Amino acid sequence: MAAPGIPTADREKLLEFLLRLADDHLILGHRLSEWCGHAPMLEEDLAMPNMALDLIGQARALYAYAAEVEGEGRTEDDFAYLRREREYRNCLLAERPNGDFAHTMLRQLTFAAFMEPMWRAMTASSDATLAGIAAKAVKEVAYHIRHAGEWVVRLGDGTEESARRMKAAAEELAPYVGELFETDEVTEAMAAAGVAPDPASLRQEFDRTIGAVFVEAGLAIPAAPWAQSGGRHGRHGEAMGYLLADLQYMQRTYPGAVW
Amino acid sequence: MAGRPGGGAKGLDAAAKAWQAAASVLDPEVPCVTIADLGILRSVEIESGVAVAKVTPTYSGCPAVLAIELSVEAALRGAGFDARVERVISPAWTTDWITAEGREKLRAFGIAPPEKAANSVRALFGETIVHCPKCGSENTSRVSEFGSTACKALYRCNSCREPFDYFKCI
Numbered sequence: 001m002a003a004p005g006i007p008t009a010d011r012e013k014l015l016e017f018l019l020r021l022a023d024d025h026l027i028l029g030h031r032l033s034e035w036c037g038h039a040p041m042l043e044e045d046l047a048m049p050n051m052a053l054d055l056i057g058q059a060r061a062l063y064a065y066a067a068e069v070e071g072e073g074r075t076e077d078d079f080a081y082l083r084r085e086r087e088y089r090n091c092l093l094a095e096r097p098n099g100d101f102a103h104t105m106l107r108q109l110t111f112a113a114f115m116e117p118m119w120r121a122m123t124a125s126s127d128a129t130l131a132g133i134a135a136k137a138v139k140e141v142a143y144h145i146r147h148a149g150e151w152v153v154r155l156g157d158g159t160e161e162s163a164r165r166m167k168a169a170a171e172e173l174a175p176y177v178g179e180l181f182e183t184d185e186v187t188e189a190m191a192a193a194g195v196a197p198d199p200a201s202l203r204q205e206f207d208r209t210i211g212a213v214f215v216e217a218g219l220a221i222p223a224a225p226w227a228q229s230g231g232r233h234g235r236h237g238e239a240m241g242y243l244l245a246d247l248q249y250m251q252r253t254y255p256g257a258v259w
Numbered sequence: 260m261a262g263r264p265g266g267g268a269k270g271l272d273a274a275a276k277a278w279q280a281a282a283s284v285l286d287p288e289v290p291c292v293t294i295a296d297l298g299i300l301r302s303v304e305i306e307s308g309v310a311v312a313k314v315t316p317t318y319s320g321c322p323a324v325l326a327i328e329l330s331v332e333a334a335l336r337g338a339g340f341d342a343r344v345e346r347v348i349s350p351a352w353t354t355d356w357i358t359a360e361g362r363e364k365l366r367a368f369g370i371a372p373p374e375k376a377a378n379s380v381r382a383l384f385g386e387t388i389v390h391c392p393k394c395g396s397e398n399t400s401r402v403s404e405f406g407s408t409a410c411k412a413l414y415r416c417n418s419c420r421e422p423f424d425y426f427k428c429i
Contacts, residue, residue, distance in 0.1 A: 043403035050405040057320025132349030139429040
């Protein structure tokens with residue numbers, strides 16, 4: 001219950017930080033859940049919803065805490081279902097369409113390789129609630145790196161066709177990597193308060209993780225032609241609106257519906 | 260209400276009774292073990308006449324969390340307590356908290372209990388040795404990192420050819 005004691009300005013930044021993190025997990029979790037029933041094999045039909053559950057579970061904990069920090073009576077469902085597109089703060093990587101299996105697995109590896117050192121640092125967060133969420137999440141994300149990493153290797157080092165697709169995925173996703181490490185007044189405030197690490201400080205470890213997988217997969221890390229940005233400020237790609245239409249449909253059609 | 264456990268000397272008995280009631284709840288997805296066997300029931304205390312049970316989820320998104328909490332509350336009420344269930348996430352649950360008895364029950368049920376192993380991020384195609392719960396063979400291979408529930412992976416025994424669930428080590 002850190003919220004009541006935090007000065008208003010800091011509370012706003014903490015709220016913003018929590019929503020970025022929660023939105024990343026909700027939106028990517030939603031994307032993964034789209035594979036349910038459509039995966040190329042039964043094991044993956046189980047694996048992707050399992051990873052989606054981890055991500056959505058992490059998002060729920062973060063939204064619940066965001067609601068507490070905001071202190072205006074909103075609930076986790078209000079944050080998840082009842083905001084407009086511009087109010088979502090997720091990175092653009094999370095909302096990228098699933099594409100083929102190579103795209104989905106590389107997107108997952110990229111996000112997990114970013115989050116693993118982030119969660120690990122946050123297990124020692126000055127914010128006790130976040131430290132608790134991180135302690136659980138850091139174990140889960142380790143599985144995601146392994147699972148997605150193994151697929152990147154299998155496909156990259158697989159057939160001519162699978163290697164072609166993995167290479168195409170790497171090129172297509174390259175512009176969305178830089179945004180993960182962006183620093184601004186919110187991340188600076190979190191780093192200064194010992195709440196979360198400066199994202200830029202995670203880049204080296206991220207590069208090591210991705211580099212090790214790419215070497216084994218026989219892939220070259222493509223240079224990003226440009227770094228696409230905007231998600232942290234609510235400027236999303238075209239795919240986001242369609243995603244939200246799907247995600248929010250039930251709550252928009254039957255307001256307040258509960259299980 | 261007559262028979263409601265009180266404080267004082269009786270408080271201890273009441274706490275023990277409440278623990279017993281809560282600890283008897285079975286995991287809905289792995290019904291061969293109780294939530295006490297799994298180590299997800301952290302504590303049961305009597306606070307001002309109310310039995311307060313603390314439970315911790317195995318995974319952030321475990322869909323059984325709500326079912327478990329409701330079952331614990333029902334079990335406590337069934338034993339005559341006013342009850343409240345609190346979810347605690349810190350310290351994070353680890354498979355190390357599964358009791359020896361719980362591990363044996365899992366094995367007897369056909370689920371390989373978690374092995375103690377480093378969960379290294381960069382250990383792709385992980386080499387953890389998992390023993391077959393049927394024949395005990397070490398010659399097993401992983402079919403999928405994710406099994407029928409979030410907490411299990413799918414394995415097969417190369418000796419007796421039996422497919423089985425492995426309770427993942429986290």
